[in-house]
Amino acid sequence: xxxxxxxxxxxxxxxxxxxxxxxxxxxxxxxxxxxxxxxxxxxxxxxxxxxxxxxxxxxxxxxxxxxxxxxxxxxxxxxxxxxxxxxxxxxxxxxxxxxxxxxxxxxxxxxxxxxxxxxxxxxxxxxxxxxxxxxxxxxxxxxxxxxxxxxxxxxxxxxxxxxxxxxxxxxxxxxxxxxxxxxxxxxxxxxxxxxxxxxxxxxxxxxxxxxxxxxxxxxxxxxxxxxxxxxxxxxxxxxxxxxxxxxx
Numbered sequence: 001x002x003x004x005x006x007x008x009x010x011x012x013x014x015x016x017x018x019x020x021x022x023x024x025x026x027x028x029x030x031x032x033x034x035x036x037x038x039x040x041x042x043x044x045x046x047x048x049x050x051x052x053x054x055x056x057x058x059x060x061x062x063x064x065x066x067x068x069x070x071x072x073x074x075x076x077x078x079x080x081x082x083x084x085x086x087x088x089x090x091x092x093x094x095x096x097x098x099x100x101x102x103x104x105x106x107x108x109x110x111x112x113x114x115x116x117x118x119x120x121x122x123x124x125x126x127x128x129x130x131x132x133x134x135x136x137x138x139x140x141x142x143x144x145x146x147x148x149x150x151x152x153x154x155x156x157x158x159x160x161x162x163x164x165x166x167x168x169x170x171x172x173x174x175x176x177x178x179x180x181x182x183x184x185x186x187x188x189x190x191x192x193x194x195x196x197x198x199x200x201x202x203x204x205x206x207x208x209x210x211x212x213x214x215x216x217x218x219x220x221x222x223x224x225x226x227x228x229x230x231x232x233x234x235x236x237x238x239x240x241x242x243x244x245x246x247x248x
Contacts, residue, residue, distance in 0.1 A: 007139065007140065009105065009140045012030075013101075013102055013105065013140075016089075016098070016102060017089070018089070020092055020095065023092075023095045023098050024095070024129065026098075027095075027129045027131040028129060028131075030131065030136065030139050030140075031129065031130060031131040031135070033139045034125075034135050034139060034199075034200050035201045036198065036203075038144070038201045038203070039203045039206055040117070040144045040203060040206045040210075041072075041116050041144060041202075041206075041210075042206070043206065043209045043210055043213050044073075045072055045117075046072065046073060047072050047116035047117075048069040048070065048072060048079070048115055048116055048117075049069070049070055049072045049115065049116065049117045049118075049119065049210070049223055050067050050068065050069045050070070050108070050117070051067070051068050051070070051118075051119045051121075051221065051222075051223025051224050051225075051227035052066065052068075052104050052107065052108065052118060052119070052120055052121070052137070052227055053065070053066055053224060053228045053230075053231050054066075054100045054103060054104060054231055055228075055231040055232045055234070055235040056087065056099075056235075057235060057238070058087065058091075060238075061087050062085075062087065062235065062238055063084070063085055063086070063087050063088075063099065063100065064082060064084050064232075064234040064235040064238065065082065065083045065084075065100065065103035065106065065107040065234075066082050066227045066228075066230035066231035067080065067081050067082075067107040067108045067110070067111055067227065068080045068223065068226040068227045068230055069111055069113060070222060070223055070226065072116065072117070075214070075216075077226060078113075079111050079112050079113060080111075080226075080230055081107045081111050082110075082230060082231065083103045083110065084103070084234065085102060085103040087099055088102050088103075094127065094128050094129070096122065096133060097122070097132065097133040097136040100122075100133060101136055101140065104137060105140065105141065115143055116144070117146070117202070118137065118138070118141075118143050118144065118146070118199075119145075119146050119148055119210075119211070119221055119223040119224060120145060120148070120199060121148065121149070121224050121228070122134060122147050122148075122149055123149050123153060123182075123195075123197055124145065124146065124147035124182070124197040124198045124199035124200070125147075125181050125182060125197045126149065126155060126170055126181040126195060127153070127181075127197075128154065130181070132147055132197070132199075133199075134146060134147030134197065134198075134199025134200070135147070135199045135200055137200075138199040138200020138201060139200055142201075144200060144201040145199030145200045145202070146196065146197075146198065146199050146202060146207040146210060146211065147196070147197045147198075147199050148194050148195070148196055148211050148220070148221055148224060149194065149195040149196075149197070150195070150220075151195065152170055153195075154172075155170045155171060155172050156170075156172075157170045157184045157195075159184070159193075160184050160185070160186045161186065162189060162190045163186065163189055164186055165185075165186065166186040166193075167183045167184060167185050167186070168183065168184045168193075169182075169183055169184075170182035170183055170184055170195055181197060182195055182197030182198070182204070183195070183196050184196075185208050185211055185212060187211065187212055187215035187218075187219050187220075187221075188215070188217075188218065188219055191219050192219065194211065194215075194219060194220065196208050196211050
């Protein structure tokens with residue numbers, strides 16, 4: 001594998017793609033920077049875990065991002081931030097990160113502390129080009145990231161057992177050479193699983209363990225629930241913005 005060079009998040013954001021072909025080329029270029037050789041923070045670490053999420057108003061061309069930091073042991077909210085921006089990319093399956101990341105990065109930068117772990121509402125390696133939102137955000141920020149999605153995208157899996165903590169591999173490729181790109185994880189007994197994939201600087205076993213620990217009562221991790229609620233509140237409070245170059 002090639003040794004990745006240094007990346008500049010600012011440079012990547014300044015040169016944000018505007019079309020599908022260019023965006024796919026960015027994914028292919030940045031994918032080699034994903035670190036898969038680190039276990040990630042232990043599940044009992046003393047620090048902060050941050051959930052990020054976005055809410056859209058396409059009619060007004062607005063996206064609101066939220067970053068909510070929880071104490072990793074108590075799940076108490078210790079910091080939160082929001083950012084509002086213009087939707088930076090059209091809706092294209094497999095390229096959703098390009099709609100979200102600029103505003104998410106801004107929200108993360110407004111936190112008073114650096115996250116020890118970031119949970120994204122989306123995919124990491126469970127992506128057609130193995131470079132979903134969690135991987136993209138992780139590579140740009142250098143932070144350990146996990147993707148926790150509500151559905152399996154285009155991949156196949158057998159239903160995990162009904163008990164909390166049961167898992168089943170999320171597979172891609174032919175039956176005789178299938179690749180495990182993530183796992184279906186049952187966070188609550190007999191409740192629909194979530195789909196966990198590695199983003200950056202964490203292993204799949206530990207990513208699943210963190211996700212399960214962060215979901216003591218509900219299907220989704222507390223990080224995702226908190227960030228979802230905050231970005232929706234932020235979106236609801238936005239007056240119709242006037243972007244540069246638009247008519248008043």
